[in-house]
Amino acid sequence: TGTDHDLDELLGIAAAAAREAGAMLVAKRPPRPEVVDTKSSPTDVVTALDREAEELIRARIAAARPHDSILGEEGGSSPGRTGVRWVVDPIDGTVNFLYGLPEWAVSVAAEVDGEAVVGVVDVAPRGEVFTAVRGRGAWLGGERLRCNTGVPLARALIATGFGYGAGRREIQSEVLREVLPRVRDIRRGGSAAVDLCSVASGRVDGYFERGPQRWDVAAGGLIAEEAGARVGGLRGRPANPDMTVCAAPELFAELHDLLVPLDPERDA
Numbered sequence: 480t481g482t483d484h485d486l487d488e489l490l491g492i493a494a495a496a497a498r499e500a501g502a503m504l505v506a507k508r509p510p511r512p513e514v515v516d517t518k519s520s521p522t523d524v525v526t527a528l529d530r531e532a533e534e535l536i537r538a539r540i541a542a543a544r545p546h547d548s549i550l551g552e553e554g555g556s557s558p559g560r561t562g563v564r565w566v567v568d569p570i571d572g573t574v575n576f577l578y579g580l581p582e583w584a585v586s587v588a589a590e591v592d593g594e595a596v597v598g599v600v601d602v603a604p605r606g607e608v609f610t611a612v613r614g615r616g617a618w619l620g621g622e623r624l625r626c627n628t629g630v631p632l633a634r635a636l637i638a639t640g641f642g643y644g645a646g647r648r649e650i651q652s653e654v655l656r657e658v659l660p661r662v663r664d665i666r667r668g669g670s671a672a673v674d675l676c677s678v679a680s681g682r683v684d685g686y687f688e689r690g691p692q693r694w695d696v697a698a699g700g701l702i703a704e705e706a707g708a709r710v711g712g713l714r715g716r717p718a719n720p721d722m723t724v725c726a727a728p729e730l731f732a733e734l735h736d737l738l739v740p741l742d743p744e745r746d747a
């Protein structure tokens with residue numbers, strides 16, 4: 480898929496929009512950003528800059544390709560008629576952004592027929608831009624990325640996230656209780672997009688999280704896949720919004736099998 484569209488054009492638009500938004504966020508972030516809204520739980524916060532960054536990205540995409548569809552975390556869905564849909568998370572890791580921790584990113588993906596073909600994750604506070612084009616590999620600047628392979632679960636460093644939402648903490652701690660003794664260690668970075676890029680670049684061996692949205696994983700998931708990782712849900716389901724797992728294929732299988740019995744098919 481994607482052959483009818485100019486992927487270089489889509490990558491150029493995604494990278495320019497993500498970088499402009501990332502630079503704006505770094506420049507405008509006040510010492511103590513104000514929480515202007517909360518969503519699913521008091522932990523699930525929004526700042527004015529989440530909205531401003533998304534508006535900037537939407538404006539740049541619409542100027543370049545006015546007939547594409549756009550889905551963004553803060554602005555929702557706008558229809559199109561080209562078969563291209565942009566998936567935007569203006570700040571992934573808003574809690575880190577709020578506190579001044581340097582682990583948040585601008586995530587922009589382009590999908591054709593529902594499949595990500597271009598992904599850009601701009602980890603602006605670290606000055607790192609991860610990119611991928613379907614079939615052409617994943618890159619950190621000029622460096623081609625390969626995920627770690629041959630790591631058994633017991634020696635795997637595993638990133639995870641605890642997605643927000645009322646009533647989810649109890650289940651998350653039950654899952655962690657089972658996983659923690661079976662892996663090398665756990666990292667909880669706070670940005671799903673950055674976690675997926677960390678798998679791609681071998682900074683962790685794998686990642687799992689229950690409940691990410693499409694905008695959390697569209698770009699980072701393609702970057703991880705293009706670095707050789709497998710990205711998916713449990714029992715062959717898609718990577719979101721249920722449990723999302725990412726690792727080299729052998730580790731994916733081990734992590735998957737550990738998580739299946741721990742995954743209560745509950746909504747929380």
Ligand code: 2AM
Binds near residue numbers: 572574639669670
């Ligand atoms: P955000 O910073 O864009 O809100 C934290 O574990 C990760 O989960 C972040 O990537 C965060 O994205 C995301 N997240 C936020 N709210 C969520 C929700 N209600 N459900 C699932 N994931 C969420």
Ligand code: CA
Binds near residue numbers: 524552573
């Ligand atoms: Ca959010």
Ligand code: CA
Binds near residue numbers: 552568570572695
């Ligand atoms: Ca997000």
Ligand code: CA
Binds near residue numbers: 529569572
């Ligand atoms: Ca966000």
